[in-house]
Amino acid sequence: MKTYTLEGTKFSSVEALHIALKEELSLSEHYGGNLDALWDELSVRSEATEIVVMDWLKAKLLLGSYADKLERVFTEIGQYNKGIIVKFK
Template sequence: MRYVLDAARMETREDAHACLKAELNLPEYYGNNLDALYDCLTEMPETEIEIQHLKEAGKDSYVWRVINVMQDAGVKVYDLI
């Protein structure tokens, strides 16, 4: 499955997890943290995620932590530049 996420919606921890839960159709019991994200991603069938507007994300944006977890979970992430 392929998803498209907007980096601008994932600058803070709270915003990122709300966006991820909605856009990736994560379960209701999703824990809104990076460990829970990793667990959910590893349970999903082959997943590809395109992240738009990443160039505009600041170096302290939470989206970078999310991307690291996605990559650790084996998710193909595009538009990292």
């Protein structure tokens, strides 16, 4: 299983979030930088993957309501693709 650790304090904006996701999760060059594109990338990932989001409470403060949408995508992708596990710390 490949483990990716994301630092929530780096999510200073929605744009910064998607830049970090692309880099840290090794998303494709064509990654669209939005939650639909994140879903598309993770839904077809065949490698067992654990994503650990550190400082989630800080990320929620930085991202506001967008953090709720991100959390929903991460939660639902784990139900859709059983090879993806997401933990918020």
